[in-house]
Every structure is written in C-alpha cells, then in structure tokens.
Amino acid sequence: MSKIKETSTNFANKQALADHCSEVYASIILGGQWSIAICSWLANGKLRYCELKKSLPNITERMLSLQLRKLEDHKIISRSVFAGVPPRVEYELTAIGYELVPIIKMLESWGEKHKKCMD
Amino acid sequence: MSKIKETSTNFANKQALADHCSEVYASIILGGQWSIAICSWLANGKLRYCELKKSLPNITERMLSLQLRKLEDHKIISRSVFAGVPPRVEYELTAIGYELVPIIKMLESWGEKHKKCMD
DNA sequence: TAGGATACTATAAAAAATGTTAGTATGTCT
C-alpha cells in the first residue's frame, strides 16, 4: 500500500527523528499538502467526500483519497459508509483528531501574525 | 535561489491554500524534514552550526544549511557571524520564532498521546 | 608540513510527493 522505500536513508531519518521527538512524529502525520486543510474543515463537524472536494477546489480526487486514507490510517478521522445509490461516505474527526483543533487554531493565529512580520 | 517552478500546479495550490488558511501557511513554513527539530533545539537558546549538527546526527550539511537558510528567510531564526578562525556562527530563534515554542510543545504532547492510541 | 576545526557550497542522483487522465459500479432522472 505505501510506496515508501523502507531501506532508504530518508525513511531511517524520519523514524529516528520521530522516535526521539514526538513533535516531529506529529508533524510527519500532519504533513502533506492537504492534511491540515482537511482537518480544519472537519473541525466543524462531519463532511461527505464530495463536500470536502467542494471545499478544496483544486484538489484532485486522487490526492483527496490519499490524504483521507492516510488520516484514517492514523486514526485522526473516521469513515462511515451509508449504502445506497448514490453511495454516501462521511468523514469525521476522531477523539484524538479533535484534540488537534486547538493546535490548528494556534497555528492559524501564529500564521496571521507571521504574515505581518514578513511585510 | 529557489528551485521551485512557479508555473506548476503544485505551486499554485500551495499559494491558494496558504492565502485562505493561515494554518496551512504556517505548516508550509514549518514543513521540511528537519525544521521543527531545529526549532526544538533552539527553543533552549542559541546554538552554533556545529552544535546543531551534533544534535541532529544524521543530517547532511547540505540539508542543515538549506533548512537554516529557509528558517532565516522566514525570519524564524537569526544568524550572527563572529569573525575569526575558525569562524563562529550562532543561530537563535527570533521573537516570532519563540512564539512557536508553545505550539511545538502542544504538538509534542499530542504526539505522545497519539502514539498510545496507535498501539 | 600535514592535518584538523569551522561553516559552508556545488553537482548530481535517488526518493517522495503531487498532478493528469482515464476508468469503475449502480441506480435515479429525463
């Protein structure tokens, strides 16, 4: 499933860093172009696949799927399928996922402030 | 200086996301394999280039330079050169850099907790 | 005089992440 090469130096470095520093571990989980944006949208409640897609206008379906799957594997979001036609799939933050929300909010206000520094 | 292609879709997507969400903007700045680890080490005070190198055993000098330069460009760390032989260069978090420290601490405790969830 | 310490840079290659395009199944609506 994962395409990463477990013999690479990069893999070893990530592992070593993540083992030593939980903050790096966290940042690896949250890394990826769209993960934080997805979590931000889900912070207000569950959303369907197509709703997420609309919220992130330029995301491709492939990236959306990949990121959702990754977040799901890390138990940050949960996935519920409702049978029927057309099918319906809802994504929602898990308990540990909701605990990210204050961190994301802090990142947001830090980002705002930082933008002003850079002017 | 930067090698990124400003005509790529990836570049456009990053821009758009960063414009809309300051939390994504922040995560882009802090992204990169070693940035958070470097900030973590600097949280306790200034360090020299070679001290950082020792703290991050597997980093290559190239990566260390690149990440330091990136953090410096984003005004998260400052660089002070002390002439002499051998030369001496010290890196330190800036004011806005220090404001990351509580966020990093939160990420750290979230990471700890998350690790337990995954067992 | 050879080697070490410091703080880097250059070039190339490998690996990882992201984007493009096309396709699946199923039942409703027109």
Place this chain on the structure above:
DNA sequence: AGACATACTAACATTTTTTATAGTATCCTA
C-alpha cells in the same frame, strides 16, 4: 436509452524534497 451523481482506483508523468559526495578558505597545532 443516455446523461448524471457519488466515491472512489489505476497507470503514468511531473515536480519537489532529500541524500551522497566532494570541495572551498583560513588559521592553529602537532
């Protein structure tokens, strides 16, 4: 009958990030 909506996956291409290796300059010490 044909288009549409949903929630995806597969194969491939491109871009970005990271690693590998080697080299720079200066002065001090052995």
